Amino acid sequence: MLNKKLKLLIKSRSKKIKKNNILCIGDLILDNYQLGRVNRISPEAPVPILSYQNERKEIGGAGNVAKNIVSLGGIVTLVSILGIDNASKSIENLIKAEKSIKFKAVKNKRYITPLKSRFIDGAKQLLRVDKEKENNFSRNDQIKFLNICEKEINFDLYKKYKSEYAPDSFHHVAFKTQNYDAMVEFYEKLFGCKPMYKSNDIAFLAFDEEHHRIAIANTEPGIKKLGIISKIILAFRNWLNKNIPTTIGLDHISYSLNPIDKWFDFYHKAKDRGLEPYWTINHGWITGMYYKDPDGNLVELFFEHWTNDEEYKNEISARGFPEEPVGTNMDIDILYQMYKNGESLKNLTKKGNTVPEGKKPVAGIQAAINMRKKFK
């Protein structure tokens, strides 16, 4: 009766469970089941002899709770403490097999991962052997643990976050340039923009139903009116900007182009118009190509690695940003060849997938510093 009521209650809450990422904090135990049959008693002492048939390992403690939540369709972030021993390795492997569990652990070699070995004769348990120790965590471990929990809770809050001051959407970018005609021509070419308004001083360009998506202001006429000293200072400043990497200011603007087919289509059509990306990188969760405008501003076009809401929910929304979100530089033509050969999306979006055998990908912040280097 209680079971029936419980089942109904769980069913009525299952939608809520599916919608939320549940934080599960607690001890992890490795449950080891030694399965066999007892057919005889030892002649030396009245001890049953278990004839071994096989064994099974399962995650116990908070791991079992996490697995139950997953079985109801939920997504779990499991935070715990592990030792560096055989039991912890088995636990990590078992959790890896659970797609909807994001696992974070503080590891300490002084910690003994609890192991419970059960010896089972058919359906009857003969003996349980516990390997565990009263563990005192150092202050450092406690801080690490709390930091992980805090980060996970913040990430969950962030996903549901919508500021009361939030704008509807991103709308347009505006550039200042002394390279007016070239800049206007570049954006007309890149996005097929139409100038909604264009004077000698400013152009408003649109690529969809909006009145403008890119504004370009011509600073050249204003500069002509300046005195010689101001002109020299400005020329020097512009020279510095162009020749020495800047360490402040806007890095790039970015647009999404999904799915991958549309992204390749954009690449080829832009190439036909004489435009090629300056930088191509697989960020590991999105893949981007970056075009450089005549003033050196970068414009990113990216496709996402998940193809639907469910995948998004299981990947970045539930698991958070990848540990290394910059990614690996890649060769777009090799990637296109792989795409034409029918490679799966999983392979097409794998980091370092266009690097020749025996070479290493240029990855992480090095990829952003050496944009043109595809491998090393």
Ligand SMILES: [Fe+2]
């Ligand atoms: Fe970006």
